[in-house]
């Protein structure tokens with residue numbers, strides 16, 4: 001199995017076009033500070049899956065020289081994760097899978113006359129369906145319900161992460177949340193890819209400080225932060241900071257992890 005970080009930036013990406021902060025200025029020179037909008041690709045058994053199709057999806061596919069994907073999973077409706085859904089019309093047969101609670105929002109807004117009908121019209125081979133746990137190569141893929149509303153009492157905006165479990169490796173991708181509602185599903189992880197949008201918890205994001213507490217509680221073997229915002233320290237400094245707390249790192253665009261199955 002291969003895990004490929006397509007995008008590791010926050011909703012505004014780094015550099016953020018309207019900003020001239022030191023991290024954005026540094027990111028303009030390229031390298032690990034340059035981050036496109038959040039997305040992950042997973043390859044196994046000759047099949048390819050992407051999680052989320054944000055505004056930079058096309059550039060990400062071109063960068064990784066990817067011409068075929070078999071599955072696309074969606075975490076939630078925010079535009080930094082879905083703005084390029086219509087791009088799926090390009091390319092061959094594939095399945096677009098969205099958790100039922102998230103799909104309910106799409107049905108209302110998009111299904112009849114919007115994005116989904118457009119995709120289907122242009123590419124009838126695409127299957128759009130509610131997410132159900134499925135076998136992906138030797139891995140079982142399941143969803144993990146998350147809380148992404150800033151108000152802890154409110155439950156109005158469904159959001160999900162995904163967990164991949166094989167015989168020798170288990171990892172979870174939790175990109176936008178401040179609380180895991182199904183924490184039992186993310187125990188015994190070899191790798192946790194975690195929301196690192198901010199340092200302190202802010203709005204719907206857990207914040208790196210609280211995520212380190214989560215790391216100490218659920219004890220994944222390794223943790224990598226993604227969804228990095230430009231107001232955080234630059235890559236190297238941020239990595240030096242999180243490393244002090246364990247086997248924790250900062251993901252970057254194009255980062256690849258090979259897993260022996």
Ligand SMILES: [Zn+2]
Pocket residue numbers: 010011038078080081175176227
């Ligand atoms: Zn996001």
Ligand SMILES: [Zn+2]
Pocket residue numbers: 016019020021022023024025230231
């Ligand atoms: Zn900036």
Ligand SMILES: [Zn+2]
Pocket residue numbers: 076078148176204
């Ligand atoms: Zn979000």
